Amino acid sequence: MNHPASNPNPLQPTCVVAAYSADVYGRAAIEYAEAVARAAGARLVIVNATRGDSLVDARFAHDVDIEALRERLVGEGIAVEVRHDVVPDVAEAVVAAAEEVQADLVVVGVRRRTPVGKLLMGSVAQRVILDAHCPVVAVKPPS
Numbered sequence: 001m002n003h004p005a006s007n008p009n010p011l012q013p014t015c016v017v018a019a020y021s022a023d024v025y026g027r028a029a030i031e032y033a034e035a036v037a038r039a040a041g042a043r044l045v046i047v048n049a050t051r052g053d054s055l056v057d058a059r060f061a062h063d064v065d066i067e068a069l070r071e072r073l074v075g076e077g078i079a080v081e082v083r084h085d086v087v088p089d090v091a092e093a094v095v096a097a098a099e100e101v102q103a104d105l106v107v108v109g110v111r112r113r114t115p116v117g118k119l120l121m122g123s124v125a126q127r128v129i130l131d132a133h134c135p136v137v138a139v140k141p142p143s
Contacts (some may be wrong), residue, residue: 013088028109092131108124
């Protein structure tokens, strides 16, 4: 469900959620979300989550990297909240965060996947796109 009463102008978001992973796809999502938040004066909520296999999940950022990202954004005048959690379901964590903060936009990084990869691994981005209550922007890193 969208929250039209909270923001009558969908092109001027007041809150943006970025699904962040510690790789080129996550950096692409952060860069886009940061640009939107800066231009709109919006709050930015960053979700970096793992299913609990964080010791082997290369996409789960280290605490020091998350803090450096948060400090950089705050230093640039962006109101930012970082959710850095172990969760049962990463896509659900992103969608739930977007609902909780009544986000006007969610940004996810996407990667090319083979049909077998999609079947075996699923796709966090795809589930966020389908389940989020608000528009979702899927971004790719530069080639």
